[in-house]
Amino acid sequence: MKASLATSAALHALVLTWALVSIGSPESFDVADVEAMPVDIVPIEELTQIQQGDKKAPMAEKSAPVPTKRQDPVENAENSGDNDIDLKTPPTPNDKPQKTETAAAPPKAEQTMPTPEPTPEPAEQVQPSEPASTPATEVAAEAAPKQEVTPEATPEEKPAEEAPAEVAEAEAMPDNVPVPEIRPQPPQPQTAKTPDRKNEEKKQEQKKAASAKESDFNADEVAALLNKTEAKGGGAKRSTETASLGGKKTTGGSKLSMSEMDALRGIIQNNWSIIPGMADATEVRIKVTMQLDPDGNIVGEPSVVATGGSDAARRALAGGARRAILKSAPFDKLPKDKYDAWSEVVVNFDPSEMM
Amino acid sequence: MEQVGLAATADVSLWSLFMQAGLVVKLVMVGLIAASIWTWAIVVDKTLAFNKARRQLDSFEQVFWSGQSLEELYRTLSDRQTSGMSAMFVAAMREWKKSFERGARSPIGLQMRIDRAMDVTLARESEALEARLGSLATIGSAGPFIGLFGTVVGIMTSFQAIAGSKSTNLAVVAPGIAEALLATAIGLLAAIPAVIAYNKFTADAGKITARMEGFADEFSAILSRQIDEKLQPRQAAQ
Structure with a gap:
């Protein structure tokens, strides 16, 4: 047994020595350095949306608007241009952009807004002249002739002021006037009324015109007048790339995924x-x-x-x-x-x- | 880049793997190498012993069936160190001689005693043949488990090292795992020859024992015939 144990030990020593010598360190894998490539998964929807670019420029792989001269970026700007404030209106050429605000043209919906209907006020205001036309009292009868003589002269201007005057006259009169003898003339409503009606209509027309003028109020015009400078349009989004075909604005995927x-x-x-x-x-x-x-x-x-x-x-x-x-x-x-x-x-x- | 450099300098030859391993893994590896040495020692020993036993059986059978007188054969063999069939023959003849020298009465008792003597010798001989085969079986079955234990401990420590270095780079992990796997490799290296040798030697020992049993039966038959022949003239004379 001792002999065979020695034999075995010798055999093992031989094999181990051989293994240590011949099975040295295995060759290491030489892997060439590979650049990590970032990969983005882009949904097809984003590509099929209209990208911001220039409508007249030739087509390119990536659409880009006309390059701007200024480079200072403006936050959240959507429309390309050299302006400081992001505006939707297209930029006016051949002029240096100035720091003037331009409001976009008011949308059509606002323009067609119904003008405020003529209020019933004019009717009320004119009413004070009516008592003159109707024979209400004897005292008031004296005013009637006046109307006949100058039907178009005064009532237009201050019908409201006239009435108190008449009342004052009427109060003062009774002492001088022999009341019973003079027959109260029957009032002629037709002749008296016609000028009144015309007046009313005229007034209403005037008010309509006034209200129409009010709706035309344009802040731009006022601003332009105040600034004494011409309003400039244009966005504030800067671009450095060559212009290529694209839309006015990038439409962010307007479809639900x-x-x-x-x-x-x-x-x-x-x-x-x-x-x-x-x-x-x-x-x-x-x-x-x-x-x-x-x-x-x-x-x-x-x-x-x-x-x-x-x-x-x-x-x-x-x-x-x-x-x-x-x-x-x-x-x-x-x-x-x-x-x-x-x-x-x-x-x-x-x-x-x-x- | 630092880690790449680390991987390049890391030595993964067998010796460095062994030296880098922890104490437990080293012990396991050394134990498994010792088991492998023991296995191969048994293999060498048993191969030689079985060859010798087979050779002796062949030569004894040749002599036994050559027509030589049993008395003569006994005389030549009783002086020598005997094993296998010759030992059985010597034991049976000794019992035979003793019984006749004292004048045995019963042929049945004599037959039984001779059989017993041969059985005992057969058991002793087969025990000698199968000695140490048990350790082969143990190494064969437990070797992979011991190696696996070393691997698990090695991987455990290497993972602890990863946790410490806070890097999961393969270059940091690989040497530890390689060294741990070496333990399993050595375990398999010891266990596979042990299992093969155990199966082969068990079968060989079984064959030799069967051959010896056959001889014992045959010799017992011969002796029983001899007993009848020798006792009947005596009884007839009385």
């Missing part, structure tokens, strides 16, 4: 409870249309239209869908910058998928 739609669907679905086993429920289709404000609140009442199925099922499911919508509001998880896409939302409910 699938995940956002799923989120909306998930919120509503969680709140939609269906009574299981309802007859005919699977045939009912409900369409809910609702308007949302930028905060995600529902504006007004959502309109619910249910079709198919039995009357009772339709009524029950439509009520349920309406409750689900109201319960899910406000939809504040929707992206604010895509408000255009979800200002009006149409939700189709299909109960067969829930059962």
Whole structure:
């Protein structure tokens, strides 16, 4: 046994020595240095949106607006240009941009705003002259001849002042005038009234014209007059790249992505409870249309239209869908910058998928 | 870049791996190498012993069946150190001689005693054949587990080192894991030959024992015939 143990030990020593000598350090992997490449996942929607650029410039891979002369950046500027303040109006050429504010042309909706209707005031103001035309009292009768003589002279200007004067005259008169002898002349309403009516109309026209002038008030004109300088338009977004074809403004993806739609669907679905086993429920289709404000609140009442199925099922499911919508509001998880896409939302409910 | 440089300088040859290992892993490796040495010592020893036993069986059978007188054969063999079949033959003949010298009465009792003597010798011989095979079995079954233990401890310490260095760079992890895996490799290196050798030697020992049992039965039959032949004339004379 001792001999074989020695043999074995010798064999092991041999093998280990051989292994240590021949199986040295294995060759290390020589991996060439590879630059890490940043990879962005860009949704196709962003590429298909209109990018800011120049409408007249030739097409390039990346659209860019006309390069601006100034380089100082302005925060949150959207429209390209050399202006200090970001304005929507296009820049006027051949002139140095100056620090003048220019308001954009008022939108059409504002222009067509109905002018304030003529108030019924003129009628009231004219009324004081009316007593003259009507034979109300004996005392007042004396005023009537005056009207006949100069029908167009005074009443236009100060009808309100005339009346008190007459009253004062009437008060003073009674002592001098022999009252019973003079027959009170029957007043001639037709001749007296005609000038009055014309006056009223004229006054109304005048007021209309005044109100129309008021609506034409333009802050720009005032500002321009005050500044004594010509207003300059143009945005404040700087650009250094060569101009290439593109839109006036980058339209940020105005479509909800699938995940956002799923989120909306998930919120509503969680709140939609269906009574299981309802007859005919699977045939009912409900369409809910609702308007949302930028905060995600529902504006007004959502309109619910249910079709198919039995009357009772339709009524029950439509009520349920309406409750689900109201319960899910406000939809504040929707992206604010895509408000255009979800200002009006149409939700189709299909109960067969829930059962 | 610092870590890349570290990886380049890290020595991963076998010796450096062994020296870098922790105390427990080192102990496991040394123990496994000792087990491997012991395994191969047994392999060498058993191979030689079995060859010798087989050779002796062959030569004894040749002599036994050569028609030589059993008395003569006993006389030549009783002086020598015997093993295997010859030992069984010597034991049986000794018992035979003793019984006849004292004048045995019962042939059945004599037969039984001779069988016992041969059985005892057979058991002793087969025990000698199978000696140390148990340790082969132990090394074969426990070796991988011991190696695995070393690996687990090594990986554990290397992970503790990673936690300390606060870097998960592969260059930091690799040497520790490589050194830990070396323990499993050595464990397998010791266990695989041990298992193969154990299976082979168990089968060989079984064959040799069966051959010896066959001889014992045959010799017992011969002796029983002899007993009948020798006792009947005596009984007839009485």
